[in-house]
Amino acid sequence: MTNCDVVIVGGGIGGISAAARLAADGGSVILLEAESTLAYHTTGRSAAQYLENYGNDTVRRLTLMTRPFLEPFLGPRPLLQIGREARIDDLRARVEHAIELVPSTEFVDGETARQLFPLLAPDIAGGLYEPDSQDIDVAALHQEYVRWFRAEGGTILASASVRSLTRSEGRWRVEAGEHTIDAAIVANAAGAWGDQVATLAGAEPLGLYPLRRTIAIASIPDGHDPNDVARWPLTSFEPDEGPMVGYCKPEPGGLMVSPADETPSEPCDAKPEEIDVALGLHNLSEYTTLDVHHVRSTWAGLRTFTADRTPVSGFDPEIDGFYWLVGQGGYGIHTSDALAQVAAANIGQTDWPSHLVDIGLSSADLAADRASLFGPLIDGH
Ligand SMILES: Cc1cc2nc3c(=O)[nH]c(=O)nc-3n(C[C@H](O)[C@H](O)[C@H](O)COP(=O)(O)OP(=O)(O)OC[C@H]3O[C@@H](n4cnc5c(N)ncnc54)[C@H](O)[C@@H]3O)c2cc1C
Numbered sequence: 001m002t003n004c005d006v007v008i009v010g011g012g013i014g015g016i017s018a019a020a021r022l023a024a025d026g027g028s029v030i031l032l033e034a035e036s037t038l039a040y041h042t043t044g045r046s047a048a049q050y051l052e053n054y055g056n057d058t059v060r061r062l063t064l065m066t067r068p069f070l071e072p073f074l075g076p077r078p079l080l081q082i083g084r085e086a087r088i089d090d091l092r093a094r095v096e097h098a099i100e101l102v103p104s105t106e107f108v109d110g111e112t113a114r115q116l117f118p119l120l121a122p123d124i125a126g127g128l129y130e131p132d133s134q135d136i137d138v139a140a141l142h143q144e145y146v147r148w149f150r151a152e153g154g155t156i157l158a159s160a161s162v163r164s165l166t167r168s169e170g171r172w173r174v175e176a177g178e179h180t181i182d183a184a185i186v187a188n189a190a191g192a193w194g195d196q197v198a199t200l201a202g203a204e205p206l207g208l209y210p211l212r213r214t215i216a217i218a219s220i221p222d223g224h225d226p227n228d229v230a231r232w233p234l235t236s237f238e239p240d241e242g243p244m245v246g247y248c249k250p251e252p253g254g255l256m257v258s259p260a261d262e263t264p265s266e267p268c269d270a271k272p273e274e275i276d277v278a279l280g281l282h283n284l285s286e287y288t289t290l291d292v293h294h295v296r297s298t299w300a301g302l303r304t305f306t307a308d309r310t311p312v313s314g315f316d317p318e319i320d321g322f323y324w325l326v327g328q329g330g331y332g333i334h335t336s337d338a339l340a341q342v343a344a345a346n347i348g349q350t351d352w353p354s355h356l357v358d359i360g361l362s363s364a365d366l367a368a369d370r371a372s373l374f375g376p377l378i379d380g381h
Pocket residue numbers: 009010011012013014015032033034035038039040041042043044045046047048049050160161162163189190191192193197213214215300301302303304326327328329330331332333334335
């Protein structure tokens with residue numbers, strides 16, 4: 001039997017970032033991953049974008065506080081959220097709210113939007129422009145957390161699916177793959193499987209919502225200067241009312257297209273459905289002058305939300321020594337370091353770093369027993 005302070009369940013960005021921060025603070029930490037490689041599930045399937053105006057204000061604060069760690073892995077990729085005339089008042093109001101935390105955000109009219117992305121449909125009337133949004137090199141970022149964790153003495157055990165969690169005399173006995181581990185604390189960073197891992201520990205599930213999202217890489221038609229294409233923003237399509245219906249951004253091998261789908265799913269190895277790929281291409285043709293029928297590759301991943309679409313980083317209220325680090329939804333990469341700092345402080349029983357407090361975050365925002373976790377899933381975007 002191996003002993004340690006903290007076992008982390010899950011080797012995606014949530015688990016590895018918290019593992020690195022905890023180990024750097026001096027804890028002995030073992031990270032367990034069910035798959036043979038880390039980042040196989042949602043972390044390896046994202047749109048790899050850093051967005052300061054995405055999600056609610058708690059998420060946006062976590063994002064801003066993660067930026068310093070992400071800086072070496074970022075490259076410019078502005079955000080343009082566009083709509084037709086019927087959506088313009090709403091987009092202007094969104095800009096008014098956005099500038100309180102992100103002052104560089106601005107409203108752009110249709111002509112300016114077309115200068116930024118010349119392929120917009122002629123009746124696009126304008127939108128929200130976030131000039132400082134970025135591409136993220138997610139693989140390199142994840143690798144950096146792995147390198148840092150190992151350098152701090154952390155242990156990673158892959159092909160180690162946690163199948164039993166038993167608490168006695170203030171310690172956990174963790175059975176995973178061929179391993180048995182004795183630990184003071186178990187941190188649940190199991191993504192879509194978060195409720196299943198909690199059930200093993202005897203904790204009440206949070207009712208997490210794994211929602212499938214699809215991505216296709218389409219070929220960019222001939223005739224576009226690659227230097228111009230490389231500068232196109234991430235462009236999201238806002239219908240006259242309701243949540244966004246898709247987005248696109250240039251990728252080294254083509255154009256990334258998503259219908260921004262949110263299809264409820266069991267935790268699983270998510271696969272793209274043809275109908276969602278077709279919807280992505282259809283919506284692209286509704287908001288741009290692009291008419292794409294062929295795609296080079298497709299994938300899907302599960303964005304796992306809590307009911308209030310805010311992550312949880314806090315101890316279970318009932319089960320001693322059980323920590324939740326789940327519900328990172330569509331923003332788990334660009335909130336990773338702030339959530340990891342919160343986890344390290346809570347688990348290590350130290351004060352939160354002052355920059356997290358100063359920006360207005362509090363433990364109540366991320367607690368595992370907040371009332372808003374137990375209502376219906378709120379609308380997303
Ligand atoms: C299409 C798409 C686009 C996205 N775009 C963005 C974006 O642009 N920017 C952004 O910030 N975020 C984005 N996201 C969201 C982001 O990818 C997620 O929030 C983040 O990856 C979640 O990380 P995680 O570690 O919680 O989950 P995961 O990466 O899924 O990791 C959880 C791990 O737990 C393991 N596990 C489960 N059960 C067990 C067990 N019993 N024992 C051991 N291990 C177990 C799993 O195998 C898995 O590897 C996107 C997601 C998708 C799908």
